[in-house]
Amino acid sequence: YHWPSPKFDALEALLYERSPEPAGPFLEAPSLVGLLNKCQPSSTGVSVAAQWIRFAYHDMATHNVDDGTGGLDASLYFERDRDENVGDGMTATVFELIDFPDKYVSKSDVEAVGVVLSVAECGGPTIPFRMGRIDATGPGPQGVPKPEQDIATHIESFRKQGFTQSEMISLVACGHTFGGVRSPDFPEIVPPPADGSELISNFDTTPKFDNLVVTQYLDSTTQNPLAVNSNKTVISDFRVFSSDKNVTMKRLAQPNVFAKTCQDLLERMINTVPKGVKLSEVIKPLPVKVGGVQLSVTQNAMRLKAMLRLATANPKRKITMFWQSRDGKSCTRTACSATFVGTNDTTTVLTRRAGMNPQKYWFDTPVNATLSASKFWFEVDEQNGKKPIVLDNEGTGYELQDRVLFDTRRTKSDFSEEIFSFVTTVVVAIRDDITPSRVYATAMWRKGDVKHQTFDLHLAEDIAPTAGYVFYKGDAVGSSDFSIDIFSVVNGKTFVEDNRRTEFLEFS
Numbered sequence: 001y002h003w004p005s006p007k008f009d010a011l012e013a014l015l016y017e018r019s020p021e022p023a024g025p026f027l028e029a030p031s032l033v034g035l036l037n038k039c040q041p042s043s044t045g046v047s048v049a050a051q052w053i054r055f056a057y058h059d060m061a062t063h064n065v066d067d068g069t070g071g072l073d074a075s076l077y078f079e080r081d082r083d084e085n086v087g088d089g090m091t092a093t094v095f096e097l098i099d100f101p102d103k104y105v106s107k108s109d110v111e112a113v114g115v116v117l118s119v120a121e122c123g124g125p126t127i128p129f130r131m132g133r134i135d136a137t138g139p140g141p142q143g144v145p146k147p148e149q150d151i152a153t154h155i156e157s158f159r160k161q162g163f164t165q166s167e168m169i170s171l172v173a174c175g176h177t178f179g180g181v182r183s184p185d186f187p188e189i190v191p192p193p194a195d196g197s198e199l200i201s202n203f204d205t206t207p208k209f210d211n212l213v214v215t216q217y218l219d220s221t222t223q224n225p226l227a228v229n230s231n232k233t234v235i236s237d238f239r240v241f242s243s244d245k246n247v248t249m250k251r252l253a254q255p256n257v258f259a260k261t262c263q264d265l266l267e268r269m270i271n272t273v274p275k276g277v278k279l280s281e282v283i284k285p286l287p288v289k290v291g292g293v294q295l296s297v298t299q300n301a302m303r304l305k306a307m308l309r310l311a312t313a314n315p316k317r318k319i320t321m322f323w324q325s326r327d328g329k330s331c332t333r334t335a336c337s338a339t340f341v342g343t344n345d346t347t348t349v350l351t352r353r354a355g356m357n358p359q360k361y362w363f364d365t366p367v368n369a370t371l372s373a374s375k376f377w378f379e380v381d382e383q384n385g386k387k388p389i390v391l392d393n394e395g396t397g398y399e400l401q402d403r404v405l406f407d408t409r410r411t412k413s414d415f416s417e418e419i420f421s422f423v424t425t426v427v428v429a430i431r432d433d434i435t436p437s438r439v440y441a442t443a444m445w446r447k448g449d450v451k452h453q454t455f456d457l458h459l460a461e462d463i464a465p466t467a468g469y470v471f472y473k474g475d476a477v478g479s480s481d482f483s484i485d486i487f488s489v490v491n492g493k494t495f496v497e498d499n500r501r502t503e504f505l506e507f508s
């Protein structure tokens, strides 16, 4: 592993990092795991974990093993108006997950991470995660099972998804240990209360991952509305669970069998992808990670920001960041070094299980603008009598370019009454020794339909040159929430500020 590896880094962060609670002093994107609220249902009884798991299942459920089409491919984003996909939970999930994909991370990989995190946060097994799912560009065929269908239809439907009858029974039980059925969406299953309120009738008595959905079914105490219901048309869980005379359900009554079976089947569920899509190796938490890197130009100075994540806590630990100048030789160890300005814990259920309690260390240091910086690395002194450990990316350090730098302070969004839209004026610093032949940017919006906009940036006469840099600016029209690539073409070579996000703008 070499720093940086944008796609791997982004998915690794979604899986194994969380933003601090309460928010720390450093700008961090909201974390996916934080939205799960530690598996606690909301005041209205809604379980985010349950919604995400159902969403992923419905996306996957139109896989066809016979021709290898469909699977976890985010086609569900185009299939929401079908009656097989009804539900407020689906709408909520779209709004929750849509912040996370970007040009490196597919919607379907985010869905899969959502399943892994949901199961873990609710106390279930660790499902190995592989990345590489590719998003569909349109809807796929219909075919998500519905409660009013007969058992033969369900068996055939799961066969097409790639599961045997016994696996069908298990997978439904694994899914239906979470959440329940909503009265507004399924009034024929859960009759709406007379007072007009909304009711969620849960499959079992806890929001957690446990096998109560199985044991309560077997001992007839279950209140699962898909198993016991005066409307016999909709008792699909009963028909599924009893379809092999309870042989599978009796096996699942052992908690360890339930956990292992669900771990395997839910992994297969998220790894069911269209033919030709290749998934990566399992992503494990990195012992050392660097992120949040931004070189920038402020009044007469340069600033370097970066985050170092280490796998364990040690309050006595000293960390020094070193950097080398643009020319690769003008920095002394004392002149070009800094210590961290803050730290926070980012331990999650999954990292704890991996034997880690990761800590983030934040660096934010002035850099001599004349010398600039071409790479940085770290030395970690655990104060344990041993020599400090050098973390230098197998000798190369973390390489920086300083030709085009996103300006996180001057870039601003405002609502324009004139065109009735947000306009974000993107500002970048450009080194003044060579005038680029073109400076341009591509913004990518994720909310709603993915949209790209490429626009040119021009010399900003109203921003005074400083520290060997001039400033260019250009407008992105649309909501203020996007990621952006900024390019500067110099002597036929293109320098890139890659995948900057407007969430990291500083409004000071």
Ligand code: HEM
Pocket (backbone or CB within 6 Å): 047, 049, 050, 051, 053, 054, 057, 086, 087, 088, 089, 145, 146, 147, 148, 154, 171, 172, 174, 175, 176, 178, 179, 180, 181, 182, 183, 185, 186, 236, 240, 269
């Ligand atoms: C015969 C197959 C299945 C049928 C007929 C079925 C039917 C349903 C129905 C009607 C709901 C209520 C949805 C709502 O009110 O929002 C539901 C919820 C749910 N289903 Fe299934 N399901 C099936 C299989 C599965 C499978 C295989 C999984 C995942 C492995 C799954 C996961 C879930 C989850 C987690 C919920 C709760 C959602 C929430 O509380 O927001 N289901 N299912």
